[in-house]
Amino acid sequence: MMRAALFAATFAACGVSGSAVGQAADPAVINAGIQIYKVAANCWECHGWSGQGGLPFVIGELAGQNPGPALVDTKLDRAGLLEAITCGKPGSIHPVFSREAWTPALRCYGKTRADLGPDEKLPDIQTTLTEGQLQTVTTLVQQFYQGKTMTKAKCLQYFSVAQSIVCDPFP
Numbered sequence: 028m029m030r031a032a033l034f035a036a037t038f039a040a041c042g043v044s045g046s047a048v049g050q051a052a053d054p055a056v057i058n059a060g061i062q063i064y065k066v067a068a069n070c071w072e073c074h075g076w077s078g079q080g081g082l083p084f085v086i087g088e089l090a091g092q093n094p095g096p097a098l099v100d101t102k103l104d105r106a107g108l109l110e111a112i113t114c115g116k117p118g119s120i121h122p123v124f125s126r127e128a129w130t131p132a133l134r135c136y137g138k139t140r141a142d143l144g145p146d147e148k149l150p151d152i153q154t155t156l157t158e159g160q161l162q163t164v165t166t167l168v169q170q171f172y173q174g175k176t177m178t179k180a181k182c183l184q185y186f187s188v189a190q191s192i193v194c195d196p197f198p
């Protein structure tokens with residue numbers, strides 16, 4: 028918790044301000060978050076569109092493994108979520124979404140790349156998100172997924188459609 032708070036403070040010092048803790052869901056922010064989750068960063072590939080976790084890998088050395096945990100079950104606070112999303116986790120396939128991450132300017136879990144051991148590999152950076160996008164997708168995780176149930180209305184919002192048989196089973 029201490030380190031996560033420090034991370035948030037570092038990020039704030041880098042020009043990101045505002046925390047959505049306790050604020051009501053703003054539909055514009057949620058929709059912007061969905062676009063990042065769905066299109067810009069492909070979070071759904073590993074965490075599922077409904078945040079229940081990804082479909083297990085079927086081939087290769089990762090076969091049978093779940094690519095990403097269920098975001099509905101995460102217990103992290105906002106700073107912890109922001110740090111996990113921005114930095115990923117050494118030794119995991121979670122992407123690193125910021126070029127600043129793991130540098131002295133933006134330490135992750137208190138560390139820079141130079142502090143990582145041989146078993147603590149980080150994936151190469153494929154997609155970078157701006158600090159604003161990282162904040163927005165963190166708000167999405169908190170307000171759309173964490174501790175929440177999926178509803179038909181949220182499903183339709185996620186897929187940006189008026190009707191879908193995918194969404195009909197939800198309450």
Ligand code: HEC
Binds near residue numbers: 096
């Ligand atoms: C290539 C697969 C992959 C992608 C893409 C991905 N993640 Fe993850 N994510 C993971 C894995 C694997 C973990 C577990 C890391 C660990 O703790 O070892 C994880 C962990 C997390 C956690 C921490 C959960 C917890 O309780 O510890 C959050 C939050 C998260 N991801 C959100 C996101 C968001 C938001 C995006 C898109 C911006 C995203 N992830 C993209 C695979 C992925």
